[in-house]
Amino acid sequence: MILTPNDGLPVPQRYGAILAIALGITVSVLDGAIANVALPTIARDLNASPASYIWVVNAYQLAITISLLSLASLGDIFGYRRIYQTGLLVFSITSLFCALSDSLTTLTIARILQGFGAAAIMSVNTALIRIIYPQRFLGRGMGINALIVAVSSAAGPTVAAGILSFASWQWLFAINLPIGLAALALGLKFLPANSTKSQGQKFDFTSSVMNALTFGLLIIAISGFAQGQNRMLILGEVVALLIIGWFFVRRQLSRPFPLLLVDLLRIPIFALSLGTSLCSFSAQMLAFVSLPFFLQNTLGLDSVSTGLLLTPWPLATMVMAPIAGRLVERYHPGMLGGLGLIVFSFGLYSLPLLPQDPSNLNIIWRMLLCGAGFGLFQSPNNHTIITAAPRNRSGGASGLLGTARLLGQTTGAAMVALMFNLFPAHGTHASLILAGTLAGTGAIVSFLRMTQQTSSQKEAAEKS
Template sequence: MTKDFVQDGIPKPQRNWAMAAISVGISVAVLDGAIANVALPTIAGDLHVNPASSIWVVNAFQLAVTISLLAFSSLGDLWGYKKVYVGGLLLFSTTSLICALSDSFWTLVIARGLQGFGAAAITSVNTALLRIIYPTRLLPRGMGTNALIIAVAAAAGPTVAAGILSVANWPWLFAINVPIGLIAFGLSAKFLPANPVKVEGQRFDVTSAILNALTFGLLISVIDGFAHDIHWYILIPGIFVMLTIGYFFIRRQLHHPFPLLPIDLMHNRIFSLSVVTSVVAFIAQMLALVSIPFFFQRVLHLSEVATGLLLTPWPLATMISAPLAGRLMSRINGGLLGGIGLAIFGLALCLLALLPAHPTHFDIIWRMVVGGIGFGTFLTPNNSTIIASAPSNRSGGASGMLGMARLLGQTIGAAIAALMFAFFPGNSMKMSLLFGAGIAIVSAIVSSFRKTTVGIYKKTK
């Protein structure tokens, strides 16, 4: 038996404090996803491992997030989003301290994996919490604010890391998370609203959680293997095992009353189109963000600092356009607005692919701004649609699918970029950007046909 939330959002004073808790928590989780990359050479030297092995400091975190995201989303629907979020913050803060105190490489890798589980718990229910924080009419505005926070954190990652490393050694990259995480924990425990369990008889499906972890863990590993040119005799058995486990996982989800992978939500055409569009958009974005730095440094012979500065207008433009798109959703259909954003984004990728042979900084900057505006204009209405098109008791599953779409898109985009480097060694950026522009524009056309409104899902099984 299902019942909906009695209250539509929470009062404004508590809402502001709740958003502060969300802002601090999601910022530290997003920052930590990229902050360690800058210090990998130093970590490898201090812990006496080779550069190839040091990648596991990053991979352990990302793999843990990928395999556990949907499981934590399901727990959010079952236990309440606040409990999962607060628990994730506590785990994240504790394991950050262990990372900072690590005196061996494998201690650090294991701690980073556990830290990834904490980050997964935080991000899995992040957008589901927005649905109970904001009234329905203001949900797009909340999604826009959330997108702004994530964009700022992602853009600030390398800068924050460089700042910390300029005055301290690498363990402080993780130690700094502890006080910030505890502040977010305190704010969340006090101000985040609790949501009751919605469906009687729902239980956490441990078997599905294991099958999910194996399926998506193997999928990400296989895609990463293609990107790093792993031999076919290793990849083919991996693909076979992945497909076999994936078959039984999907089969179990089709017959389960409360599926971990929300296949039932995929029957909603608006929801499924929005998820697929999100995957495509992140593929296109990752194609750009992987290929452009190589072009700047190897073809234009720009420094790392200049490359970073020239990439910055993209996230800055996204920071501005994402919340504005949330406000525009009250006037423009969400599907149409997302389609317009994707079309602008695809146009920007075309313009970047057609840069003159000797571009000025201004030639690059205005094109990056257009790309950021397009992506931000797409992101808010699309994310709002994914959350709003699911029934309220499945907000956790919808939030998990949103995060999974981002992870899959970024992973596939990085793999395609690697293939472009192999097939078009002298022209990889142009081909990557043109391919990204093509799929973005096709998705823009599809997105424009979605007739979406906030709160579109009227009933559930």
């Protein structure tokens, strides 16, 4: 059967394809979080200093950030399925290398390669969902994707603690191999090829290098600031970032198929949606990093109680994200995203107002608000970003969406360090208030999108 670009896959194949996407995204996102819990154990086993073992985490995140847009461009040229499957294979093999590493150097190299595999998975996953689901049901696919990303991010520490309770740290990486290979097998059978590919587009190696330098320097500068590195070194990194970034953007403005989608950033609803994504993920990371300190140091809870009380957040997101994916078929995503971020902001603002000895229920309903608000926002926002781009450039939009998420998370983590430096006695309160403010700002930006037509509204207007 020949499918038109808007038809999607028939139902049996659609389920297999979305399962292949779900497994790949779960392991790639989860792996960015689970290593944090094992860092002290890894450092002890490999005789590494605290300053050096942090690269077990940083190397993975940095590799993803600098390569996302380049791999998304390759997806537009060679096909999303091919890039996704290559990423799964690389990720699975390098996970085994991580598990077999006997020194910090080999583990760091393996994590860099693993990050490139994860970037290939993340760069085209939403582009594939656009092919898998019919246009009228695309919001549902985005809802499932948002659910997987949110829950995988939040559940990382819990999953890591569970594995480490009965196995060594090597199993945190080894467990990826069977899951990755299962996703690869499902992908070979069920994932569709691109219905349309960019004609005449060639890979821009120069832009790829400039992109890696620009985003790499940005992440290193933000992380260095958060870790209190030498200010002159950070200043040098920022100067180099501004110079290279300026030439990078200028080059993109002159390219017919830019790596950084500057032409799509001129579309108001696309740019506003990326802005809300940056605000929301910064707010989310501010909360995720500061809440454990708040619950344990301020409220005096133990680590087990902290983990249990944080669980309602991802559970609420799990429930709300698919619902929001269906609501976007009826209501403007700007309204849904704005309402979600208002609820998210209210939940964040309510956490510092907890009494000195709160009941569990008093904490749980606040966590539920945060999770439900974030779930209501994310699915419609992702839907808007991916559908605002032409179908043959879905890979670029998918890569930019992932880049915005990573930059937001990195910025949020750095802001926590800044709040603790500025307000040593009240760093957790300041972080949560800043998170609520960012979510509120994102809500305003989201409501501004209501003045813009969505892609489906434009198609309906053209038909009439």
